[in-house]
Amino acid sequence: MVQLDELSSRIVTDTTTQRTSRSCTLGGILLDSSVIAVESGSSLDIGVSLRSALESQFNLPISHLFLTHTHPDHRNGMMAFKDTTLIASSRCIEDIPRSVKLGRWSVQTFDDRFILGDDKQVEFHHVAGHTVGSSVAFVPDEKVLFGGDLFFEQSVNFGLPFMSFYQNRPKSDGNPEEYIAAYEKFKTLKVEVIVPGHGNVIYDVQNYLDMQIKFFKDLRAFIISEIKDGKSVDEINLPQLEPIEQAYVDVESRQQKSAARRFLKNYLEKLKRSFYSYYS
Numbered sequence: 001m002v003q004l005d006e007l008s009s010r011i012v013t014d015t016t017t018q019r020t021s022r023s024c025t026l027g028g029i030l031l032d033s034s035v036i037a038v039e040s041g042s043s044l045d046i047g048v049s050l051r052s053a054l055e056s057q058f059n060l061p062i063s064h065l066f067l068t069h070t071h072p073d074h075r076n077g078m079m080a081f082k083d084t085t086l087i088a089s090s091r092c093i094e095d096i097p098r099s100v101k102l103g104r105w106s107v108q109t110f111d112d113r114f115i116l117g118d119d120k121q122v123e124f125h126h127v128a129g130h131t132v133g134s135s136v137a138f139v140p141d142e143k144v145l146f147g148g149d150l151f152f153e154q155s156v157n158f159g160l161p162f163m164s165f166y167q168n169r170p171k172s173d174g175n176p177e178e179y180i181a182a183y184e185k186f187k188t189l190k191v192e193v194i195v196p197g198h199g200n201v202i203y204d205v206q207n208y209l210d211m212q213i214k215f216f217k218d219l220r221a222f223i224i225s226e227i228k229d230g231k232s233v234d235e236i237n238l239p240q241l242e243p244i245e246q247a248y249v250d251v252e253s254r255q256q257k258s259a260a261r262r263f264l265k266n267y268l269e270k271l272k273r274s275f276y277s278y279y280s
């Protein structure tokens with residue numbers, strides 16, 4: 001099921017499983033003498049398949065499971081790693097759904113940043129944005145970032161951000177300011193490769209980050225000015241910003257156009273409401 005591609009001798013990723021399931025992208029990072037699994041997929045089967053693929057790739061034990069956040073498409077395979085240490089941000093663990101029982105798990109949490117490894121290091125940064133607890137894994141020697149759902153590459157959801165289900169208690173939608181701050185931080189880290197939460201690996205990173213920042217800032221300026229003009233959320237129509245225009249073009253290339261149109265309409269509606277509720 002899981003098919004690992006080598007991004008380097010230390011870093012592997014699977015972008016195949018997501019094509020035939022509701023899973024996110026998956027990965028693994030080699031430490032000094034063990035391996036970190038990145039995400040666990042949308043089902044136990046996928047988690048098991050990821051684990052055995054990582055074990056045969058590196059021929060070393062899996063010591064850690066890193067979850068960028070705990071949406072079901074990322075966490076549902078986690079029981080395949082129950083003998084390893086779970087790494088997640090403190091805010092992620094605080095907001096984890098009550099249905100997820102961590103009872104006997106060994107859990108390593110961190111507030112802002114956590115570094116694992118001696119010779120072969122991995123950094124974890126809490127950035128929030130997509131969810132209150134979202135964090136990323138960055139391999140500084142290789143400049144590779146596992147960015148989780150701060151990134152939906154073009155082939156999934158038209159490359160537009162998914163901002164619902166930010167927080168469980170109380171329920172709220174995503175935080176655009178945190179997205180912008182995160183993207184700016186990734187620019188200063190000089191990331192060269194991004195494994196997105198969904199879609200294909202991104203190599204044109206600086207350009208891509210600039211486009212994302214511009215989209216968020218343009219949308220922010222537009223929504224704030226509409227709110228100042230006294231408009232209600234239902235009176236607002238999203239402007240023809242480039243990524244939105246591009247999404248409309250993409251829809252027309254899909255096989256099931258009317259379903260794709262409906263999906264995009266709902267998706268943009270959610271995006272508009274997330275920005276509106278944040279800035280009003």
Ligand SMILES: [Zn+2]
Pocket residue numbers: 024071073074149197198
């Ligand atoms: Zn996801």
